Amino acid sequence: MASPSQSGNGSGTNWTPDQPMVSIKDVHKSFGDLEVLKGVSLDVMKGECICIIGPSGSGKSTLIRCVNALNDIQQGSILVEGLEVNDPNLDKLELRKKVGMVFQQYNLFPHKTAIENIMMAPITVLKQDKDEVAEHANSLIKKVRLEGKENSYPGELSGGQQQRVAIARSLAMSPDVMLFDEVTAALDPETVKEVLNTIQELAEEGMTCILVTHEMGFAREVANHIYFTDFGLIVEHGAPATFFDDAKDPRTKEFLSQIL
Amino acid sequence: MVALDHKGMSDNRTAGTSDEKVFEVLLPVARQQRSQAMIERLEGTFRLNLHPHHAIWMFLLFILAVGTAHAQAPKELISPIDALIKWSPFILWGPEGGLTGFSLNIIISFFAMLFGTIAGVALGLMQISLLLPVRTGSWIVTQFFRNSPWLVLLFTIMLLFPFEIDLGFVVIPIPDWMKAVIGFSLPVMANLSEVVRGAVRSLPSGQWESAESLAFNRRETLWMIILPQCFKRMIPPWINWYCILTMSTPLCSIMGVEESVTYTAQALNAEGDRPELLPVFYVFLLLIHFIYTYPIARWSIQLEKKFAIKL
Amino acid sequence: MELFGDYFKQLYDTSGWNFVIFYDQVEWQRFVEAIWTTIKLIIACLIFSLIVGFVGAWAQGAQSKIVRNVIAGYIQFFRNTPPFVQILFFYFVLGNLTPSYDAGGYQEAYIGSFGWAVISLGFFAGAFNTEIFRSGIEAVPESTVEAASALGYTRLQSYIHVVFPLAFRVCLPALNNNLVNLLKTTTLAYGIAVPEMMYTANQIWSDNVNVPEMMIVLFFFYVGLVAILVYGMSRWERSMKIPGYG
Numbered sequence: 093m094a095s096p097s098q099s100g101n102g103s104g105t106n107w108t109p110d111q112p113m114v115s116i117k118d119v120h121k122s123f124g125d126l127e128v129l130k131g132v133s134l135d136v137m138k139g140e141c142i143c144i145i146g147p148s149g150s151g152k153s154t155l156i157r158c159v160n161a162l163n164d165i166q167q168g169s170i171l172v173e174g175l176e177v178n179d180p181n182l183d184k185l186e187l188r189k190k191v192g193m194v195f196q197q198y199n200l201f202p203h204k205t206a207i208e209n210i211m212m213a214p215i216t217v218l219k220q221d222k223d224e225v226a227e228h229a230n231s232l233i234k235k236v237r238l239e240g241k242e243n244s245y246p247g248e249l250s251g252g253q254q255q256r257v258a259i260a261r262s263l264a265m266s267p268d269v270m271l272f273d274e275v276t277a278a279l280d281p282e283t284v285k286e287v288l289n290t291i292q293e294l295a296e297e298g299m300t301c302i303l304v305t306h307e308m309g310f311a312r313e314v315a316n317h318i319y320f321t322d323f324g325l326i327v328e329h330g331a332p333a334t335f336f337d338d339a340k341d342p343r344t345k346e347f348l349s350q351i352l
Numbered sequence: 353m354v355a356l357d358h359k360g361m362s363d364n365r366t367a368g369t370s371d372e373k374v375f376e377v378l379l380p381v382a383r384q385q386r387s388q389a390m391i392e393r394l395e396g397t398f399r400l401n402l403h404p405h406h407a408i409w410m411f412l413l414f415i416l417a418v419g420t421a422h423a424q425a426p427k428e429l430i431s432p433i434d435a436l437i438k439w440s441p442f443i444l445w446g447p448e449g450g451l452t453g454f455s456l457n458i459i460i461s462f463f464a465m466l467f468g469t470i471a472g473v474a475l476g477l478m479q480i481s482l483l484l485p486v487r488t489g490s491w492i493v494t495q496f497f498r499n500s501p502w503l504v505l506l507f508t509i510m511l512l513f514p515f516e517i518d519l520g521f522v523v524i525p526i527p528d529w530m531k532a533v534i535g536f537s538l539p540v541m542a543n544l545s546e547v548v549r550g551a552v553r554s555l556p557s558g559q560w561e562s563a564e565s566l567a568f569n570r571r572e573t574l575w576m577i578i579l580p581q582c583f584k585r586m587i588p589p590w591i592n593w594y595c596i597l598t599m600s601t602p603l604c605s606i607m608g609v610e611e612s613v614t615y616t617a618q619a620l621n622a623e624g625d626r627p628e629l630l631p632v633f634y635v636f637l638l639l640i641h642f643i644y645t646y647p648i649a650r651w652s653i654q655l656e657k658k659f660a661i662k663l
Numbered sequence: 664m665e666l667f668g669d670y671f672k673q674l675y676d677t678s679g680w681n682f683v684i685f686y687d688q689v690e691w692q693r694f695v696e697a698i699w700t701t702i703k704l705i706i707a708c709l710i711f712s713l714i715v716g717f718v719g720a721w722a723q724g725a726q727s728k729i730v731r732n733v734i735a736g737y738i739q740f741f742r743n744t745p746p747f748v749q750i751l752f753f754y755f756v757l758g759n760l761t762p763s764y765d766a767g768g769y770q771e772a773y774i775g776s777f778g779w780a781v782i783s784l785g786f787f788a789g790a791f792n793t794e795i796f797r798s799g800i801e802a803v804p805e806s807t808v809e810a811a812s813a814l815g816y817t818r819l820q821s822y823i824h825v826v827f828p829l830a831f832r833v834c835l836p837a838l839n840n841n842l843v844n845l846l847k848t849t850t851l852a853y854g855i856a857v858p859e860m861m862y863t864a865n866q867i868w869s870d871n872v873n874v875p876e877m878m879i880v881l882f883f884f885y886v887g888l889v890a891i892l893v894y895g896m897s898r899w900e901r902s903m904k905i906p907g908y909g
Contacts, residue, residue: 160813188815199810202905203828205772216824247907258810265814389836413740496882499889501850503861504881511874599745606854613748627759636750638744645743652859 113138114159114269115249115301121154125331128154130324131168135301136269141295143311146321147347152304155321156271159302160193173268176196185217192262193271196278198254200246207233207242210264218265225264232260236290252283255263256290263294270294272303308351312336320344391550417635432632437558439619440636443612454640455611456529457601463533464601465594468540475541476548482570486509490545497542502600512608529611532604540597547589551582584659591652595645602641612637674695681873684880690867697863698884704780704849704859705888709842711785716792723797734793741790745853746783753783754855780852788845795841799834800826832903839896846892862883 102127107113108282112135121129128151136142144152157163159170161177161184170177172190186288200209210229214220236256238333246254262270276284283324288310295314311318311332318335320328320343328341339345418433430438446452450461478490497505509531516525555578563573605613616637624630671685684694723734741749742757758779763772774782811821853861860881868877 117708162809162813184812186813188813191813193810193813195806195810195813197806199804199806201807201811201825201829202907203832212812212824213816216820217815245906246907249907261814356688389834389840412670414735454767483685496886499886499893500882501847501861501885503853504878504885507861507865507881508878511868522902595743599743600747602745602747605747605852613751628757630756634748634756637748638752641748642740651741 103256105170109138111174112136112171113140113173113256114302115169115171116159117169117171119155119158119165119170119229121151121158121163121165128324129158129165132170132321132324134319134326136300137297138268140316141299141301141303142317142319143305143315144319145305145308145311145347146327151275151319151324152321155272156193156302156304159189159269160271161187162193173309181214184335186305189218189265191271192265192267192269194255194258194262194273194275196274198246198251198258198278200254200258200261202246205243206238206249209246210261213261214264217263218258218323229264230259235293235346236260237286250283252286255279255283255287259287259290259294269300269302272301272305274306276305276307306351308336308348320347322347323328333338375571410488411639413634414639417631420631429626432629435619435623435629436632436636439623439633442619443615443633443637444640446610446615452610453615454491456609456611457598457641458559458644460529460533460536460601460604460609460611461594461598463530463595464536464540466537467533468537468593468597469544471537471541472544473548475545476552477574479545480552493546494542497538499548500539502536502539503603505537505538506532506603506607510539510604528607528609529604532601532609535604536597536600540593543593544590547586547593548582551577551586554585555581588652588656588659591648591655595649595652598645598648600643611641623639674847679869680876682880683871684867684877685874690871693863693867697858697860700777700857700863701849701859701884701888704777704852704857705839705846707777707781708784708788708845708847708849711781712788712792712841715785715789719789720791720794720796720800723793724800738790741787746787747854748847749787750780750783750851750854754779770851776852776855776857780849780855780857784845784848784851787848787886788841791841792838795834795837796830799836802833803829816819829905832905833902835900839893839900841893842896843889846889849886851903 113115114136116134118128120127124237132151132155134142144155146152154163159172159177159298161182165178173186174307175187175190176182177187181345198207204209204212207226207229210232211222211225214225214228215222230242231320233239236259238253238256239261241249241253241257244253246257250255259270259275275291276287279287288307291301291303292314294311303311303315313332318329318332319326320335320339320341322343328339328344329335335344336348339348365547442453444454446456475490475494478486479494481487481490510528513526513531513534516523518524559575559581561575563577567578601611602613605611605617608614616633618630620626620633668686671682675681675686684690693823696804719737722730725731754776758772761772761774782865783823807829808821808826811825812818814822849859850861852859853865855860864881868874
């Protein structure tokens, strides 16, 4: 069990890099009578990029929201660098310093400029020095290729640009794991590419990523491992090559035949 | 999501600009609320939002007032409830059913609404005139009367209007309540003028253009095409203004018009201004106004919902 | 000032228009005091109504059904009864029940007519503010709050930095409408003898028999105040507008 009172990025846990960075074990989650997750288990090693795919309503978004404690779980365990997410006394700030999340609908703060969106959380939540944060934020703006858009408000940016600001905003917290919840689903087709490129670069730099996506081509190219969920269970998983070309389960086959 | 359940979503009347897509993602309800505020700014009034159970709270307050008054009242004097029963016909209808008291509030509100509507529609149509001087002049008049406090307007008319008009062959007396009617009809006129202008402007310009292409002249377009379409959307704010007007009629008690507040004060005076009678009588006064306004306000909401779907 | 006063004195002598407040020192004092009282009254009502609105909106989000119903009842009561009767009710009924102290021979209430005007009008406008703030908070999507909490914001931090600034911008136009209405409604304090502009003007014309002149002054005063408020508010609205959102 982790010691939640420690501060700093994961320094106080007994987690070591040879253990899974995110370890999900037998997770059950219901909304009222509706059981969305019926015992899901998966491990993500440091530097790995995994994709979760599956039909809508199969529980993939719920799963990664649980990793970030946006949804609580009824049963099972989720360990993030040794930190138990299902612990009622969980220090949520400690968790959220480790885990960054990007949403389908960007969810930028519309009353703040792009750069302010990026700088807000480190200043108010982490109480970091303003100048250092500004410097970091500027390098992140460059990283997501939005130079010149620093002082634009979200309402003045395209969907793809907003989504890249959202990615930069998460990165500003220097997380160890990034969660991407169908980040391209709300975008125009022409802007999907720019967001995917940004994510790919992140993955290649060694960021641990968990993606929920419908972009099969992207998943195949970027992911180390693919998980297919249906009706709240992981039906099949494997490395991209074997998964896409040599699926065993009939449900996976059917899904892939519809989507590819 | 809580935000999407908001009641206003269904009666958004000015939706549909180009940035809809971006906006919906971030602040779905915000723009609707902004446009609602703009409509309210134009019409000068809030939508009254009522539910039947709210009436229950009014009655509970009344019972509470009566209860505390009873507890306080000395035994040898007439009890607050008996005093109220004794005086309520006087407050409602005046002595011997003389159509004063609360009934005068209603009479004043009817006439003020009648005159205010006629003048307001005329002023509103002048505001959309093609002649610049007419447009500017009516705009100034509208803004002036909209932005003056009702009490100031009422004082002006009560004090400066003659108490009789001599037409040479006949002298028409003007009683105070009739002056109050004029005083109240002025702000109603100005606000309804804005309602008319807003309703006409809210119609898509395609209506004007298609009428023009069918060779209607401006007058025909206005009367046969534009105004019939505006009519429906002017009804809810019109009713709303009637409610506000009715709730303002007690103001003329300041000038001694014999309406409900004046008579309540007189009744209390006749009972020797006993402090324990005050809550009962004033809550009764609030209650009769509430009972009268409440169904009308509800009706206006229903109409608005009905029209919002059809439009 | 001399010249100004002389002009109006001359105007009176030549045309009979008696703007007594502009050349008579005593009446001028009275007039200036009325201006201050009116402005103090407006600001006090405004602040009180905003506080009532905040508390009301917060209480409307309460778990308890009873609390929510009480707030709903309060809103409907103040919206659907005559504000003038409300003022009388507060002053005569509640003013009668609140304690008073001995001020050298006579009983002086702790809350005077000014205080009751503020309380009554504050509750009246607060009923509208409650609704406005509530709808503003509802306008902030749950997902934006979620994004804040995913960034490690506590509930309070996300309220201070995200929900409130956004909700405030959303409800500003409606709030401004209400505040303009409140400004005009403060004249009702006349009914309980608060020495504000309406009341003082009445005294001045009673003493000097110059009703039309004082009426003109009244109109200029109130229409001017409304104009200043509307201008200030619309500038503020524009500066607070969220860029890119219509």
